[in-house]
Amino acid sequence: MTTFYTVINWLLVFGYWLLIAGVTLRVLMKRRAVPSAMAWLLVIYILPLVGIITYLLFGELNLGKRRAERAKAMWPSTERWMQDLKQCKRIFATENSEVARSLFKLCEHRQGMGGLKGNQLQLLTGTEDTLKALIKDIGLAQNNIEMVFYIWQAGGLVDQLAEALMAAARRGVSCRIMLDSAGSVAFFRSPYPAMMRNAGVEVVETLHVSLLRVFLRRMDLRQHRKMVLIDNYISYTGSMNMVDPRYFKQDAGVGQWIDLMARMEGPVTTAMGIIYSCDWEIETGKRVLPPPPDVNIMPFEQATGHTIQVIASGPGFPEGMIHQALLTSIYSSRQQLIMTTPYLVPSDDLLHAICTAAQRGVDVHIVVPRYNDSMLVGWASRAFFAELLEAGVNIHQFEGGLLHTKSVLVDGQLSLVGTVNLDMRSLWLNFEITLVIDDDDFGSDLARVQEDYIARSRLIDPQVWAKRPYWQRIVERLFYFFSPLL
Known part of the structure; x- marks a missing residue:
């Protein structure tokens, strides 16, 4: 009996060190910054079991098998669509300032598309002004509205925007919104998802948080974009979540959140539409590429328009x-x-x-x-x-x-x-x-x-x-x- 327990004990010790060796090898084989690799190794060796579990949960960029397959499958059709778009040479900038030239070259080389010119661009420095502008644009929408946000929290002007969005869906406008599961947890526990879906708005909870999937996908990988696209022509992005700061995290002791948003009209909305379509396909498996911009409707020429490049990051997009x-x-x-x-x-x-x-x-x-x-x-x-x-x-x-x-x-x-x-x-x-x-x-x-x-x-x-x-x-x-x- 003593021999049996001794064998079991040695097998457990062997398995324990084999597990540590295996995780150590995974850390070393992944191409990552040296400080990050060293930090993980120290955590694993100082707190072995806790460190191993933590690494398996948060140590690698694991999108999940199904989403990873969708991300890989979407690119051939997306690249063909981008090649067709590049035939509209009139919308692409050919010159940049000296300070911007290197960055625009980098973006074109890695993303396959140059900067887009002829855009109207407005900075919105107050959340109230941004929400009112969005409500107005949603009220005038005729064809489609797409949104993606990390946080959507009801209250104040956000409720008015939700009503405007549901009214748009009822009059036949195609409305789709993607919201991060972790950031918008309060929203998905509220009556709003059901109300929106009943009105005809497609509501998708992205990167769903679930204990059952904790070892199948990295749970802290989040959808952190903030975008609004309207009629393939008007777009918004910036730092603002879909919240009214007067009703958001009032007990955090840090004051109201101060944000900046950009409102754009022009071809740049098409580039943002590509990103949205990719995100939508990765999450839902449905392919919906945006229509190309109408190159005959470019009122903001080079003299008055802005040249804009859009950079997207995340799994499936150019790394780093x-x-x-x-x-x-x-x-x-x-x-x-x-x-x-x-x-x-x-x-x-x-x-x-x-x-x-x-x-x-x-x-x-x-x-x-x-x-x-x-x-x-x-x-x-x-x-x-x-x-x-x-x-x-x-x-x-x-x-x-x-x-x-x-x-x-x-x-x-x-x-x-x-x-x-x-x-x-x-x-x-x-x-x-x-x-x-x-x-x-x-x-x-x-x-x-x-x-x-x-x-x-x-x-x-x-x-x-x-x-x-x-x-x-x-x-x-x-x-x-x-x-x-x-």
Whole structure:
């Protein structure tokens, strides 16, 4: 009997170390940043069983077998559609400013499509104005309305928008919305999904959260895009979720959320329609490609229109594209670089690029909220401040609420606006979207918004920061250790 238990004990020990060796091999074989691999290995070896389970849940970009097959299958038809679109040469820009040229070349090479010109573009800096503009456009819609959001929460003007959407569906407009299962959990527990479906709106819960699927798909992979498409001509995107900030997270202690949205008219809506169609097919298995733009209806010519490139990220899209775009933009800066983000947990490459820009004489400003709704990210962000300040970067802590705007402005000419936070989740994991705009007029508009943010912020004094309590430094470094995993 003793021999039997001894054999069982040795088999368990052997199986235990075989499991650790197998997971270690998976970590090493995956092409990932060294800090991320080292962080995972340390977690696995310090807390073996917990580390292994955590890695299997969150360590790899696992979309799920069915969605992965759909993502692979959709590209041949999508590429053919894009080739047909490129025959409409009139809508594509052939020239870019010096600061934007490298980024637009990168996007064209990796995404297969150049920047689209002749677009009208308007910045909406207030959530109330954005929601009212959306309600008006939905009321005038004639053919189709598509939406995708991470969070949809009822209350205030959002309820009026929902009514306008249901009214559009009742009058025959094709209405489809995709909402993230985790971000919109409160919405899916409310009466609204049933009400919308009864009115004729197609409502899809994306990346469904379920304990039964926890080992089949990465549960923290989220649909983080925010897009609205109307009649294949009008489009919106930016940082705003479908919430009225007066009714959203009022007990979080961070103030109202401050967002930025862009409203567009023109061919750029077609490019965003391609992204939406891909997302729709990955989630539902149904293929619905958008119609090509009417090239005869382009009232906003080059003299008054904007040139826009759209970058999409997430499983099925070019890997690391937004990370490359940010690096290219930062290294293109010569005079000034202004960045706003609610979550600052950059990769080593991004951190190095930002510091290098400041050290070579670029006037670099980063605006982050002073109070954050994520304690983990808030402390991890602070771990990067010392290195940034030492390089000469100006860090501003916004005090007028939770600054949720994601924007980059390079030399007043090249703008990036969208859903991407400067953290690992946005850069490498989630479904995201960013607009790249090459236009000094739009740059001036964005600069005024960013200057307003800076005016409502507190500039961190490097000398004061260097004297912060030692316990804070310990907490910062602790969360910095987990930054590759955030």
